[in-house]
Amino acid sequence: MNRKLFGFVFSLVLLASLAFAQDSVNPALRPPKGSQIAIVVFEDLQCPQCRRLAPMVAQAGKTYKIPVVRHDFPLPMHNWSYEAAIIAHYFDSRSRQLGLDFRDYIFEHQPEIFPTNLRQFAEKFAADHKVDLPFVVDPQGKFAAEINADRELGKSLQLQHTPTIYVVSSKPKGHPFVEVKEPSSELFQTIDAMKAE
Numbered sequence: 001m002n003r004k005l006f007g008f009v010f011s012l013v014l015l016a017s018l019a020f021a022q023d024s025v026n027p028a029l030r031p032p033k034g035s036q037i038a039i040v041v042f043e044d045l046q047c048p049q050c051r052r053l054a055p056m057v058a059q060a061g062k063t064y065k066i067p068v069v070r071h072d073f074p075l076p077m078h079n080w081s082y083e084a085a086i087i088a089h090y091f092d093s094r095s096r097q098l099g100l101d102f103r104d105y106i107f108e109h110q111p112e113i114f115p116t117n118l119r120q121f122a123e124k125f126a127a128d129h130k131v132d133l134p135f136v137v138d139p140q141g142k143f144a145a146e147i148n149a150d151r152e153l154g155k156s157l158q159l160q161h162t163p164t165i166y167v168v169s170s171k172p173k174g175h176p177f178v179e180v181k182e183p184s185s186e187l188f189q190t191i192d193a194m195k196a197e
Contacts, residue, residue: 028071028153029168029177037066037169037194039187040177042073042154043103044162045088046081051107053163053183058104060187064195070103071150073162080115082147087122087133089143094131101129167194 031038041057043050061068072088074081084106092099105125106113113121126133138144154164167190168177174197180190 025176026153026157028157029166031168031170032067032069035067036171037064037167037191039066039068039191040071040166040168041068042071042150042157042159042162042164044073044075044078044081045084045103045106046078046110046113047075047162048110050163051110053165054104054107056183056187057163057165060191063188064191066191070100071153072147073151073154073159073164074147075162080113080118083115083118084113084122085147086138086143087118089146090133090137091125091131093143098129098131101125167191169194169197171197173197 029040039057039061043054057068060066072085074085088099088102088106091102102122102125106121109121123133157164163183165180165183165187166177167180167187169175175194178190178194180187
């Protein structure tokens with residue numbers, strides 16, 4: 001009888017600890033609903049390393065057919081990244097793909113962009129995509145609030161740099177997320193390892 005009771009209590013404790021482990025993972029480090037695995041990236045549009053790694057991250061998403069979730073984490077030392085993120089969120093509001101395309105466009109032209117000509121690049125992108133770019137992009141501060149929420153999310157994860165790249169999983173066993181420290185050499189292997197768990 002005591003053995004059965006002990007087994008029952010042990011099972012309850014084990015289940016509770018597994019549930020706690022799952023609940024204790026920051027929701028940002030979970031794949032979108034319906035996905036087993038995803039790549040989560042915190043990036044700064046003025047960061048040269050973000051620019052260098054963005055095509056590889058996109059390629060990994062396509063190769064493995066997994067979502068890439070991008071968060072804006074503009075660093076204080078960069079003098080136009082916050083404004084670029086606001087414009088990117090404006091294009092997101094028109095269509096998610098348009099926002100992604102704008103981010104890639106900014107990365108492509110990053111070395112040529114300064115605070116004084118960012119607006120010109122945004123206007124050219126808008127004209128090329130036949131979209132209006134209002135004079136005041138964020139009159140209610142909605143896009144700034146979204147960026148600030150992303151930044152707070154990054155701070156809650158104790159981010160120190162951009163890009164910070166995670167491979168995340170919805171599987172209850174194994175590692176629910178792994179930060180990819182050396183994306184150039186480790187991103188694809190990390191995804192393979194996560195899929196194998």
